[in-house]
Amino acid sequence: MNIFKNAALALTLTAIGFTASAQKSFTEGVINYDVSTNGQQGEAKSFFRGDSSSYQSQMGPASINILSNVKSNYMVILVDVPVASIKKAAVLTPADIEQMKDTEPNYTFTPTTETQTISGYNCKKVLAKDSKSGSNTDVWVTNDITVPANNSTKYFANAGGYPVKFTVMQRGQTVQITLKSITEEKVKPGTFGIPKDFDKITLQELMSMGGGR
Secondary structure (H helix, E strand, C coil): CHHHHHHHHHHHHHHHHHHHCCCEECCEEEEEEEEEECCEEEEEEEEEECCEEEEEEEECCEEEEEEEECCCCCEEEEEEEHHHCEEEEEECCHHHHHHHHHHCCCEEEEEEEEEEEECCEEEEEEEEEECCCCCEEEEEEECCEECCCCCCHHHHCCCCCEEEEEEEEECCEEEEEEEEEEEECCCCCCCCCCCCCCEEECHHHHHHCCCCC
16 A cells, blocks of 8 residues: 555656646747846837737837847837937848848857746756857746747747846847746737838938937
């Protein structure tokens, strides 16, 4: 009887272990981030559904919204500056996207044994080295969840987990990003489209306005 009891206990503990480590998969919802740029604290949101994402952040008086897809062959940068009555949508051409890819980092990853709980997720530190610039950065990833990549996390697709705390370059500035929460919810219609009251311009025109990436 003791043998059966011990076997039953072992199976129960194993089941509990599998339940505790079960990976949550998100396919649609919103991610809230804490961001830090040049010592300035702020927040950002990333709405996602399927292969589409809308990464929204604030840069001074301007609200920036980057629309993109997982394949990275579509990108629109929406700039909304209410105080200046500016609403522009820079639609990137395939040539623009290829040029931007040339400037993006190309990381190789080395896992470490360091672990940390960040925003409730079990994370491990991975060392990321950019083969283009030779620079190094730390990225904390988790295997607790799977989430479609967005314009900021796509650089760490091969880091061994979903990025929770990391550093990227956005619009020429170094930005420290920490995932704060993920909510599974339906994304509003039109989230991944260009609003009708935005003027479509080129990336070059946006750069000339001082609002480039």
